[in-house]
Amino acid sequence: MRTSSFAPTRRRLLLAGAATIASPLAFGQGGFPSQPLKIIVPFGPGGLADVTARLTAQKLGDKLGQQVLIDNRPGAGGIVAAQTALTAPKDGHTLILFSNGTTIAKTLIKLPYDPQADFVPVSSLAYFxxxxxxxxxxxxxxxxxxxxxxxxxxxxxxxxxxxxxxxxxxxxxxxxxxxxxxxxxxxxxxxxxxxxxxxxxxxxxxxxxxxxxxxxxxxxxxxxxxxxxxxxxxxxxxxxxxxxxxxxxxGWNAVYAPKGVPEAALEVIGNAMRDVLAQPELRKRLAEMGADPRASTAAEMGSVFERDRRKWQQVIQQAGIKV
The missing domain is CATH 3.40.190.10 (Periplasmic binding protein-like II)
Structure with missing residues (x-):
């Protein structure tokens, strides 16, 4: 009888706890990230994308309390990098670096994936x-x-x-x-x-x-x-x-995630990106290296991607460049 009388109260407590865990704040504090993160870069080491990603990843790791690793996967059109990201668990721990070269690739190359349908923007990183x-x-x-x-x-x-x-x-x-x-x-x-x-x-x-x-x-x-x-x-x-x-x-670089990553995880990463890219020390370091650091909301980054996709599509067509 005692167990039965406490059951409704216990159920309410469990539901309240679940709601707390689902909130973005609690998600960032206790549930995410629960392991090191990875940013897949579709270019080799030493390039602009690699350098800006590594500098930002270090500060991002400090902010999130987990190491943020860079995984270089060079290849035409970013195909190798994208396929690697798409096969990883969609839990927010695997991200990918897109550039305006990705908007170019969507028109110029017959990709086995759609950068806009299969991925979602998190934040811009830098312009150059x-x-x-x-x-x-x-x-x-x-x-x-x-x-x-x-x-x-x-x-x-x-x-x-x-x-x-x-x-x-x-x-x-x-x-x-x-x-x-x-x-x-x-x-x-x-x-x-x-x-x-x-x-x-x-x-x-x-x-x-x-x-x-x-x-x-x-x-x-x-x-x-x-x-x-x-x-x-x-x-x-x-x-x-x-x-x-x-x-x-x-050009620009931006952090994206495979579609299907929980919104709460994306919000945690996006907020951390905006905080990190506002830090004077990182901004100064990136500027010295020839990059203009700029964070954005997911919606803003999505608009930039579509704008550049249309621009480069027109350039490719007018130049007569074959797909």
């Missing part, structure tokens, strides 16, 4: 420009000299993975200038640098963050920036537009 880079001994000092040489012979452009921001930026530059150029793909930014130094390629398309040491050390030279204005980290490098070429590219 690219640079047209040459070796220190290159004859190219600006775009004028590059275009003049391109009128005499075919050129070679080096970028990381096909379908990446860097890759399509080179395709877009080729279309904008009507140059006869061959694109040479590399797995990592370091390999792009090596290709430039060996003379295997004429120009590399890469971020300041990815090859900062080589640029600052004078091993590589930037002859043009791809953004709308000169950057604080390379104030003496004119943009392509300044040099008379109708061409502009701005």
């Amino acid at each position: 420009d690219l640079n047209l880079l040459v070796s220190k001994d290159s004859r190219f000092t600006n775009l004028k000299s590059l275009l003049a040489e391109g009128a005499r012979r075919p050129l070679t452009f080096g970028t990381i993975n096909p379908g990446s921001t860097q890759h399509l930026s080179a395709e877009l530059f080729k279309a904008a200038t009507k140059l006869n150029a061959t694109l040479v793909p590399f797995k990592t930014s370091g390999e792009v640098q090596a290709g430039l130094q060996r003379g295997d390629i004429d120009v590399g398309f890469e971020s300041y963050t990815a090859l900062r040491g080589a640029i600052d050390g004078g091993v590589l030279r930037a002859i043009a920036g791809t953004g709308p204005a000169r950057t604080p980290w390379l104030p003496n490098v004119p943009t392509a537009r300044e040099q008379g070429v109708d061409y502009e590219v701005t």
Whole structure:
């Protein structure tokens, strides 16, 4: 009889406890994260995506009370990375880094998944420009000299993975200038640098963050920036537009999760991302490396993705680039 009389009260207590656990605050404090997190990066070590992700992951781990690991899975269009993320448990402990190269890949490559239907945004991470880079001994000092040489012979452009921001930026530059150029793909930014130094390629398309040491050390030279204005980290490098070429590219990185991850987990990660990217120390570090740190809500990031998807779809179609 005593057990029976206490049953309703006990049931109410259990239900109240379940409601508490389901709340985002309690989820973050006790239920999530319950183990180290992983951010899958669809690029090799040392590139802009890798560097910005690692710096942010360290602070994110401090905030969440669990280590945040980086898992590099380079491959064309981010397919290997995406498939790895989609086969992981959908509990919020496995995330993926998307870039505006992902919006490009959706149009340019026949993907075995849909970045917008199979994944959900968490927060943007950083925005960045690219640079047209040459070796220190290159004859190219600006775009004028590059275009003049391109009128005499075919050129070679080096970028990381096909379908990446860097890759399509080179395709877009080729279309904008009507140059006869061959694109040479590399797995990592370091390999792009090596290709430039060996003379295997004429120009590399890469971020300041990815090859900062080589640029600052004078091993590589930037002859043009791809953004709308000169950057604080390379104030003496004119943009392509300044040099008379109708061409502009701005990239971004963002954290996404496979669809099906609990909303409470996404909220915990999103809030932590916004707190971390507001920290002056991390903002200063990322800015010094050529990245503009910016957090966002999931809805804001979703809008940016769709905007860029439409933009690059139009670029690809107008340039006649084959899928």
